[in-house]
Amino acid sequence: MKIIIVGATGTIGKVVSAELKKRHEIVIVGSKSGDVQVDINSKASIEKLFETVGNFDALVSTTGSAFFGPFSELTEERMYEGIRSKLMGQVNLVLEGRKYIKPNGSFTLTSGILAEEPIKMGAALSMVNGAINSFVIGSSVELENQVRINAVSPGVVEDSRDFYGPYFPGHIPVPMEKVVAAYVKSIEGAINGQIIKVY
Amino acid sequence: MKIIIVGATGTIGKVVSAELKKRHEIVIVGSKSGDVQVDINSKASIEKLFETVGNFDALVSTTGSAFFGPFSELTEERMYEGIRSKLMGQVNLVLEGRKYIKPNGSFTLTSGILAEEPIKMGAALSMVNGAINSFVIGSSVELENQVRINAVSPGVVEDSRDFYGPYFPGHIPVPMEKVVAAYVKSIEGAINGQIIKVY
Numbered sequence: 441m442k443i444i445i446v447g448a449t450g451t452i453g454k455v456v457s458a459e460l461k462k463r464h465e466i467v468i469v470g471s472k473s474g475d476v477q478v479d480i481n482s483k484a485s486i487e488k489l490f491e492t493v494g495n496f497d498a499l500v501s502t503t504g505s506a507f508f509g510p511f512s513e514l515t516e517e518r519m520y521e522g523i524r525s526k527l528m529g530q531v532n533l534v535l536e537g538r539k540y541i542k543p544n545g546s547f548t549l550t551s552g553i554l555a556e557e558p559i560k561m562g563a564a565l566s567m568v569n570g571a572i573n574s575f576v577i578g579s580s581v582e583l584e585n586q587v588r589i590n591a592v593s594p595g596v597v598e599d600s601r602d603f604y605g606p607y608f609p610g611h612i613p614v615p616m617e618k619v620v621a622a623y624v625k626s627i628e629g630a631i632n633g634q635i636i637k638v639y
Numbered sequence: 640m641k642i643i644i645v646g647a648t649g650t651i652g653k654v655v656s657a658e659l660k661k662r663h664e665i666v667i668v669g670s671k672s673g674d675v676q677v678d679i680n681s682k683a684s685i686e687k688l689f690e691t692v693g694n695f696d697a698l699v700s701t702t703g704s705a706f707f708g709p710f711s712e713l714t715e716e717r718m719y720e721g722i723r724s725k726l727m728g729q730v731n732l733v734l735e736g737r738k739y740i741k742p743n744g745s746f747t748l749t750s751g752i753l754a755e756e757p758i759k760m761g762a763a764l765s766m767v768n769g770a771i772n773s774f775v776i777g778s779s780v781e782l783e784n785q786v787r788i789n790a791v792s793p794g795v796v797e798d799s800r801d802f803y804g805p806y807f808p809g810h811i812p813v814p815m816e817k818v819v820a821a822y823v824k825s826i827e828g829a830i831n832g833q834i835i836k837v838y
Contacts, residue, residue, distance in 0.1 A: 483715050511781035516682050516731055523722060531766070532715055555773045558832060563777035567730070570773020571766050574754045578765025581757040582710035633757060 442467065442496045443627065446480065446489075446533060447503025449473050451600050452550070455616050456500060456623045467493050471503075480504055480529030483536070490540045498627045499537050500548045504529045507564040508607075514563060522568040531575055534589065543585035548626040549576060553595040553639045559608055569593065573635045580633025588632040592622040595639030614638050641666065641695045642826065645679065645688075645732060646702030648672050650799050651749070654815050655699060655822045666692050670702075679703055679728030682735070689739045697826045698736050699747045703728045706763040707806075713762060721767040730774055733788065742784035747825040748775060752794040752838045758807055768792065772834045779832025787831040791821040794838030813837050 442465045447453040449470040460466055468474035469489065476492050479485040480503050506522025507514065530549045537547065554562045555569035576591040583589060594614060596604050601613040622636040641664045646652040648669040659665055667673035668688065675691055678684040679702050705721025706713065729748045736746065753761045754768035775790040782788060793813060795803050800812040821835040 511778055512783075514734060514778075516727065516734060519727065519730060519734075523727075527770075528715065528718065528722075531718060535713060535715060535718075554777060555769075556776060558777045558780045560781055563774060563781065566777025567770050567774035570754075570776070571726075571770035573773075574769020575762060575766035577755060577769070578753060578757045578762035579710055579713075582759055582762065584711070 441465065441498055441627070443498040443500060444469060444493055444496050444537075446478060446499065446501045447550075450502055452594065452597065452616075452619055453500075453502035455599070456502060456620055459620050459624065460500075460627070464498075467496070480533075481524045483532050486529075486532045486536050490536055493540070495540050495542055496537075496545065497542050498546045498548070499533060499541065500623055500627065501530045501533050502550045504550075504568075506568045509561050511561070511563050519564055519567065522564045526565075527568045527571050530572060534575075534579065538583065538587065541587055543587070545585075545587050546627055547587070547589040548623055549589070549591045551591045551593040551635065553593060553611075553637075555593060561607065576635065577633050583632075588626075588630075590626040590631055590634045590636060592619065592626065593635050593637045593639075594619045594622070611639070640664065640697055640826070642697040642699060643668060643692055643695050643736075645677060645698065645700045646749075649701055651793065651796065651815075651818055652699075652701035654798070655701060655819055658819050658823065659699075659826070663697075666695070679732075680723045682731050685728075685731045685735050689735055692739070694739050694741055695736075695744065696741050697745045697747070698732060698740065699822055699826065700729045700732050701749045703749075703767075705767045708760050710760070710762050718763055718766065721763045725764075726767045726770050729771060733774075733778065737782065737786065740784075740786055742786070744784075744786050745826055746786070746788040747822055748788070748790045750790045750792040750834070752792060752810075752836075754792060760806065775834065776832050782831075787825075787829075789825040789830055789833045789835060791818065791825065792834050792836045792838075793818045793821070810838075
């Protein structure tokens with residue numbers, strides 16, 4: 441398969457890329473490095489990405505960010521940071537990518553545990569993650585040509601426990617192999633409209 | 640209690656208002672009618688709403704819309720219609736309202752069944768409903784002064800079955816009393832960070 445990995449240079453993306461590279465043709469997409477660059481916040485940039493890469497079999501997105509900080513400091517503008525990046529960045533990858541994806545292809549987006557488990561400072565990320573999950577559920581029944589869509593929703597992964605661990609008290613870090621397996625399940629498996637929870 | 644009901648002139652809002660009016664002081668807020676008007680899409684209008692109404696004990700939102708139509712016709716702009724209205728309209732009611740809400744007060748937002756059950760033409764609404772649910776979960780752990788937040792997530796209600804029923808094949812319409820009870824549970828009860836599913 442020809443697989444586009446957006447966010448391939450991030451903590452999760454690079455490990456997913458390494459696994460998929462073993463048996464697929466990989467197009468590495470980053471914000472500043474990789475085979476092709478994309479600004480996930482820009483629909484025009486996403487359109488250009490697909491014009492450059494052309495048809496593909498699967499798209500994996502492990503990209504996007506959202507405001508992480510005290511609820512008392514949350515503002516409309518800070519909510520929109522996550523909406524433009526992690527949420528609509530990934531949604532636009534689907535809305536634009538559907539014009540280029542081959543029959544029986546798949547989209548695999550990334551949400552996260554905060555969609556259903558709250559932590560301090562996580563409200564904006566919670567909102568964005570819940571939106572991604574429900575977009576996947578909602579759009580899964582209308583994709584054409586047997587194209588599938590799923591989301592991987594990871595907890596804190598072991599590789600970033602030093603950085604994120606303190607913000608997730610009592611959360612047991614997830615082995616990266618389990619996270620990678622979730623992406624493989626979505627891409628190489630047959631499920632559709634699923635939130636694959638890795639926690 | 641002094642309760643602000645935003646969307647009080649809608650299908651659900653008017654019945655919720657009638658129930659709460661029996662034992663509370665109600666401020667009816669609509670887009671064009673009611674005691675006070677608000678444009679839910681505008682943060683400035685929401686700020687003005689609270690300046691006008693002042694301190695309150697509970698806010699109920701039954702307002703906001705999102706694009707409803709074929710996935711093939713979904714665009715970034717149509718996704719943003721729901722983001723600005725049903726999603727950020729309600730989020731802004733919380734972000735601005737928290738400056739005016741009294742200790743032990745509550746926010747009750749409205750999402751909907753499409754957050755977890757897909758129907759044709761519902762992807763934008765699914766996304767918005769999932770975002771509202773997870774915002775409620777995420778923000779519930781950081782509200783100050785024992786302020787609580789919950790979401791009511793209704794299925795198709797009996798009062799709108801003639802209009803919406805055909806789009807929800809096999810869905811059993813929910814009696815309006817059950818929906819009203821969910822709002823009462825959130826406002827007069829003690830729960831926090833809950834999605835009250837009425838379906």
